[in-house]
Amino acid sequence: MEEGIGAPPQAIFDAMDVHIGERAAKGVFLDGGGLYGTEDAVNFVVRKGEVTRVDGPYAEGKEVVGGWAIMEYADLDEAVADQREFAELHAKHWPEATVIATLRQISEGPEAPGD
Structure with a gap:
């Protein structure tokens, strides 16, 4: 996501509340949250x-x-379809922002995905 473009509009917060609520009800959403900008970040x-x-x-x-x-x-097909829906929510409710929605698998050990 672009930094320094201002606060997201209320419409994206409202849409995300519905989106996350539906996934939480189905047991798909396990955890998540927003992050502040890098102004006070430490690397x-x-x-x-x-x-x-x-x-x-x-x-x-x-x-x-x-x-x-x-x-x-x-x-994976279900994950990809849902990630696209997430991206489309941003396109609809916050079109002035550039958002890159990345889907990655969580490693549960040293093996590669699909092993």
């Missing part, structure tokens, strides 16, 4: 065995993670 960078602390804001970053959700689906 620890590990490079060549050394740890460095870097405080925000980050001038080089155009996009930041604005929120997260842990969802559980029966299969």
Whole structure:
């Protein structure tokens, strides 16, 4: 999501409340939440065995993670379809924002997805 474009409109909050509520009722939505911007973020960078602390804001970053959700689906097709619906909610209710909705699997061990 773009940083520094202002607060999301109430319409996206209302749409997301319905979206998340429906998924929570089905047992799909397990956990999630929104994140503040990078103005007070703290990163620890590990490079060549050394740890460095870097405080925000980050001038080089155009996009930041604005929120997260842990969802559980029966299969990948269902997850992809629901992720598209999530993206379409943003297109409809907050069209002036650039939002990248990323779907990733949670690792439960050292094996790769599908192993």
